[in-house]
Amino acid sequence: MTTGAVALPARKVDETSRSATPEDRGPRGHTKVGWLFAAPFLTLYVLFLIGPVLIGAVISLFNTTTVTPGLGTWVGLSNYADVLSSGDFWASMWHSVLFTLLTTPLLLLLPLLFAILASRMARGQWFYRLAFFAPFVVPSAAVCLIFAFMYTPETGLISNVFGWVGLTPPDFFGSTSGAWFAVTLLTLWWTFGFNFILYTAAIQEISEEVYEAAAIDGAGPWQQIRSITIPLLRPTMSLVLILQVLASLKVFDQIYILLAGGPNYSTRPVIQYIFDTGFTSYRGGYAAAATLVYFVILVTVSVLWLLIRRRTAGPQSA
Amino acid sequence: MSTAAVTPTATVHPPRRRGSADRNDASSTAFNRLAATCVTLFALIWLIPFAWAFITSLRANDDIAANPTAFWSGGFSFAAYTSAWESSPLGSWYVNSFIISTLAVIFTVLICSMVAFALVHLDFRGKAAVFAVILAGLMLPTEALILPQFMEFRALGLLGTYWAIVLPGVALPVAVFVFHSFIKGIPVALVEAARIDGASWWRIYSQIVMPLCRPAISAVAILTFITSWNAFLWPLLVLTQTKSQTIPVGLSSLVGGAAIQYAETMASAVLGILPLLAVFLLLQRQIAQGVANTGIK
Numbered sequence: 349m350t351t352g353a354v355a356l357p358a359r360k361v362d363e364t365s366r367s368a369t370p371e372d373r374g375p376r377g378h379t380k381v382g383w384l385f386a387a388p389f390l391t392l393y394v395l396f397l398i399g400p401v402l403i404g405a406v407i408s409l410f411n412t413t414t415v416t417p418g419l420g421t422w423v424g425l426s427n428y429a430d431v432l433s434s435g436d437f438w439a440s441m442w443h444s445v446l447f448t449l450l451t452t453p454l455l456l457l458l459p460l461l462f463a464i465l466a467s468r469m470a471r472g473q474w475f476y477r478l479a480f481f482a483p484f485v486v487p488s489a490a491v492c493l494i495f496a497f498m499y500t501p502e503t504g505l506i507s508n509v510f511g512w513v514g515l516t517p518p519d520f521f522g523s524t525s526g527a528w529f530a531v532t533l534l535t536l537w538w539t540f541g542f543n544f545i546l547y548t549a550a551i552q553e554i555s556e557e558v559y560e561a562a563a564i565d566g567a568g569p570w571q572q573i574r575s576i577t578i579p580l581l582r583p584t585m586s587l588v589l590i591l592q593v594l595a596s597l598k599v600f601d602q603i604y605i606l607l608a609g610g611p612n613y614s615t616r617p618v619i620q621y622i623f624d625t626g627f628t629s630y631r632g633g634y635a636a637a638a639t640l641v642y643f644v645i646l647v648t649v650s651v652l653w654l655l656i657r658r659r660t661a662g663p664q665s666a
Numbered sequence: 667m668s669t670a671a672v673t674p675t676a677t678v679h680p681p682r683r684r685g686s687a688d689r690n691d692a693s694s695t696a697f698n699r700l701a702a703t704c705v706t707l708f709a710l711i712w713l714i715p716f717a718w719a720f721i722t723s724l725r726a727n728d729d730i731a732a733n734p735t736a737f738w739s740g741g742f743s744f745a746a747y748t749s750a751w752e753s754s755p756l757g758s759w760y761v762n763s764f765i766i767s768t769l770a771v772i773f774t775v776l777i778c779s780m781v782a783f784a785l786v787h788l789d790f791r792g793k794a795a796v797f798a799v800i801l802a803g804l805m806l807p808t809e810a811l812i813l814p815q816f817m818e819f820r821a822l823g824l825l826g827t828y829w830a831i832v833l834p835g836v837a838l839p840v841a842v843f844v845f846h847s848f849i850k851g852i853p854v855a856l857v858e859a860a861r862i863d864g865a866s867w868w869r870i871y872s873q874i875v876m877p878l879c880r881p882a883i884s885a886v887a888i889l890t891f892i893t894s895w896n897a898f899l900w901p902l903l904v905l906t907q908t909k910s911q912t913i914p915v916g917l918s919s920l921v922g923g924a925a926i927q928y929a930e931t932m933a934s935a936v937l938g939i940l941p942l943l944a945v946f947l948l949l950q951r952q953i954a955q956g957v958a959n960t961g962i963k
Contacts, residue, residue: 378788378867379790381788382789385781385783386780386781386785388776388781389781390796392837393799393837395818396833396837397806397837399814400811400814400815401811401814403817404813404814414817465702465705469702476705478950481946481953481954482713482716483716485946486939486943487917487938488896489913489916489920490917490938490939493917497719497928537712545957546958549959569693598807598810600899605918622810622812626816636814639811639812650805651805
């Protein structure tokens, strides 16, 4: 059914535009064909991006359940009042924020450092790209399978590494701090390469002449990095920062698969909270209200970033 | 003809060769040598989880339990792969993942390039509004919307189908902007000449513009394929039958399962990694460029 819906406008485009002659290229001359080209995209965009926002807004005003069809009865804004006064909701919100605070500095600075060092190598770039970026194409579930095995007490590699350097490994699955350590390390390994690639690309944009001029002036490698590379990478760092913050606030996969939000919900991120209330407790209306509160927070973060960037960097884009 | 001439974004940079103007003094050389050691060491550490999973998958379970960190303790075998393949429907998961990702790629490339083409070459009433709406879409955190999305698909009766997985992702604002900036780099003269020859807009789009967009198509296609193949949360909700699941969802059910079946679990993980890793090894450069050009996450 959808194939038809997508193919149909295309065929119509062909017919209408064939009858059009080159002379009717007025400013308004392409309205019909323009909309036909945009129609498949806009249809799906409205249905599946705008649609859920509106549906969520409506459901959040009813005591809808996810087991039976239908809206249920009107409850006004009481779902929102419940969400905003729920300790569990704010706890899970805090877990998402804490995850962001734990991972973002590492994922902002470590890839930067290694991208700068790797870019100084004349050969072997492919190897660094391979080693750092390959984890990014691995499904989260496979990453969690491997890390869960490496975190296993006694038999796991990482548990043993702690022993080799004379430390007691933390309880990766049973203690909250151990669990955060486990998730942070896994995330660092998994997503490091993405930022590494962004930095590497930006470093290659820097003109060779700048470095040559600096070298002639007697700047050593460390001075070159500090006074040329890093300042010129500031826009990229700002881009990486916002991508990182937005992606981290949406964390779900690793925490859910590796820890199921445990121990005792102490790492449960907000998406899992919505998932649990909506699909395990079947409180659709309530979960929709939580969704919208969360949604507004995320949109606020990106809009704030846009405003800050516009003020500091001027009209040029990152 | 050379596509490089109309490539505004995708440029291949040779690795920088330093040293011509660098004063080849001792401190510079020492610094570079230290840097090389650090990066290489770090890169090797990054490869350990892959190596570890692979080696474990070849060992015997009782041997792993007895000597957990020994790399070699007599004899490797592929037995774990056979039993991993037999104990879970990996075959069906591969097929599902492949069909879903392929459909996602086809639809994303088609509809996003069409709207981008319209935005560049067609002057239509409401164009500015369409552009603004798509731009705003860049900021919509769609992953947050699983619950209302689920309700919508249940109402449409599409739960449990491939369409439920494919459709929500294909109207991808980032992809529109990749195509938009690329199509803008194609000389207008080509399009105008075709118009004078009486070619329809559909023909201009499909036979002139799209063939010139190959780098943009491959960037969007590869990244859509990876994203779609690795998607977890939405498929987890929508595909509830074990046999209809995708690789990530199916594999996640093995985490924390049989704790003693180390080799078999790692064999499943390796099998889950292999297809995309193969794609990655083949298309390393394009994937890296695609990421650099779009910043999709």
